Each structure stands twice: as structure tokens, then as C-alpha cells.
Amino acid sequence: METSVKEVKFAADRMLGKLAKWLRVMGQDVIYGQHLSGYGLIHAARAENRLILTRDHGLKKKQPPDFLFIESDHHREQLRQVIQACGFSPLNKPFTRCLECNLILQPRSKAAIEKIVPAYVFSTQENFSWCPQCGRVYWPATHHQRMVAELRELALPQPRI
Numbered sequence: 001m002e003t004s005v006k007e008v009k010f011a012a013d014r015m016l017g018k019l020a021k022w023l024r025v026m027g028q029d030v031i032y033g034q035h036l037s038g039y040g041l042i043h044a045a046r047a048e049n050r051l052i053l054t055r056d057h058g059l060k061k062k063q064p065p066d067f068l069f070i071e072s073d074h075h076r077e078q079l080r081q082v083i084q085a086c087g088f089s090p091l092n093k094p095f096t097r098c099l100e101c102n103l104i105l106q107p108r109s110k111a112a113i114e115k116i117v118p119a120y121v122f123s124t125q126e127n128f129s130w131c132p133q134c135g136r137v138y139w140p141a142t143h144h145q146r147m148v149a150e151l152r153e154l155a156l157p158q159p160r161i
């Protein structure tokens, strides 16, 4: 048997948009959308072998696959709960996934994005990546630093490697 750590994939119910976004900031694979509640959520999770994240007390009566009932209303507490339950490091692979589409970002050469990003960004940044689905271009900038600060503020115990 393989002993490598299995990546958990998530299906967040539609009440958990902020949690889903922050999990994507951390590079976690999470589907989220208006159709993801009740049986829609269960079917989507089952189809792709995803762990359901929900605040819906009624879901367990619908015979769902594995799920994690999210205790708190606050996204920081929610993140703490998911990270502790699943044991991944929040700063392991941040900013590797499109926040809108959930796809893994691809590196993009500087020449290829010249016409796409603002001139100031083009002249001050060197490393770019983009989402092959929506075409959104990402680069390390101040909002990334704020997000890293936010992740650090979670003050989570780092898993030992």
C-alpha cells in the first residue's frame, strides 16, 4: 500500500463561500457554488470523492458520504477546524490555485502578459501565473502578503514533517 499522504479534496456547501475562498488561497482543492447544497452537494462530493464541508444540520439525514460539520460562523474558526481535522499546513502551497475556478495556476512568461496586466505591475513584477480556464493573471503582490499575514494569524500549530 502507498503510504504517501493523501490529498483531501473538499466540497463546500453554498453557505461556506468565505471558507471555500480561503481554502483555495491555501491551494486546497475545493468546489463551491450555488448548486452545492442538500442532494446536489452530496452527489458532487460522491462523484469526485470529496469531503463535504457543511453547516447544514439536516444533511446527515440524507446519507451523505464523509462530511465535516463546521461548528463556527466565523471563517477563521472554520479554517482552524478544517486544517486541524485534515492536518495540512496552511502555508504549504498558497496561491497555487485560481480563487474563482479552483484550477491549478500555470506559470506564464512575462512577455505573454504584457498587454493584460497594468503597466505598473508589468514593470515591478517578475513572476506571473494564470488560470487556463478564466484567463485571470496572478502575481505576488501586496494582497498576497496580506493573505499570508492572515494565514499566519490563524496561529495554527504547524504539522511536523
Ligand SMILES: [Zn+2]
Pocket: 098, 099, 100, 101, 102, 103, 131, 132, 133, 134, 135, 136
Ligand atoms: Zn480561473
